[in-house]
Amino acid sequence: MRRAERLFQIIQILRRARGPVTADAIAAELETSKRSVYRDIAALMDQRTPIRGEAGVGYVLDAGFDMPPLMLTTDEIEAAVLGAQWVARRADPALARAARDLIAKIQAAVPERLRPFVLEPASGTPPVWNAAPDGLDLAQTRAAIHGGRKIVLDYSDEQGRTSRRTVWPVIVGYMDTVRILIAWCELRGDFRSFRTDRVVGAEFLDDRYPERPATLRSRWHHSMEARSASRSTTGGSRRTGTAP
Numbered sequence: 001m002r003r004a005e006r007l008f009q010i011i012q013i014l015r016r017a018r019g020p021v022t023a024d025a026i027a028a029e030l031e032t033s034k035r036s037v038y039r040d041i042a043a044l045m046d047q048r049t050p051i052r053g054e055a056g057v058g059y060v061l062d063a064g065f066d067m068p069p070l071m072l073t074t075d076e077i078e079a080a081v082l083g084a085q086w087v088a089r090r091a092d093p094a095l096a097r098a099a100r101d102l103i104a105k106i107q108a109a110v111p112e113r114l115r116p117f118v119l120e121p122a123s124g125t126p127p128v129w130n131a132a133p134d135g136l137d138l139a140q141t142r143a144a145i146h147g148g149r150k151i152v153l154d155y156s157d158e159q160g161r162t163s164r165r166t167v168w169p170v171i172v173g174y175m176d177t178v179r180i181l182i183a184w185c186e187l188r189g190d191f192r193s194f195r196t197d198r199v200v201g202a203e204f205l206d207d208r209y210p211e212r213p214a215t216l217r218s219r220w221h222h223s224m225e226a227r228s229a230s231r232s233t234t235g236g237s238r239r240t241g242t243a244p
Helices: 003-016 023-030 034-046 074-090 093-109 138-147 213-234
Strands: 051-054 058-061 149-156 162-174 179-185 190-195 199-208
Touching (some): 003 034, 003 058, 074 093, 093 138, 138 213, 190 213
Antiparallel strands (some): 149 162, 149 199, 162 179
8 A cells, every 4th residue: 555545544534433543453444554553544644634643542534624535445436336326226215416427527527547446346236126116205204314303104014903102203214115214202101113114194393302303313323233132141032113
């Protein structure tokens, strides 16, 4: 790896980290020596890159630092195009259109020598067959998630029985042929999964639920971790299904 590319990768490692990153961790990811990392960090600091470090703790890149947006490696281009292909074929129409636009922007933005990695990628996703239609406007659902607003669902279970649920939406999961809305269900007092193809009606409310969206998402993550730990402890393999 050339030194210029290594300097760029160090910034990327620090940028994506949620806390301090040690020189050992950086050296392991870049497959280089810790001494080289120390020299590279010093060079970045000399170039006024806002990196802070503390012995025994690690390095942090200060918030607000930005780099030219087109400094992409070939692997990053392939990853972005592969992800955008998957979204374009499996997501709702608004996200699928955005994914196609993203590929076009990457193609227009990268240097000529890198365009084959966009136009003729070495990786690809298969077409989707028998995708279930959504009974829920997912663009509005994503807006409700970001805004912390409630949704009222008329939901049909596997036996065709319909119930009305007021939910606090957490996240939309995109599977190969179906989409899943994860939400806190006021009726059940717990998190539930709702297949969007089983939604027969939806009302998007202006009412906000009494938590910050980030707090609700954190509660859901903790709930999933607790369930996973419980299954590991008991040795069970029971799968959590969609909302009863």
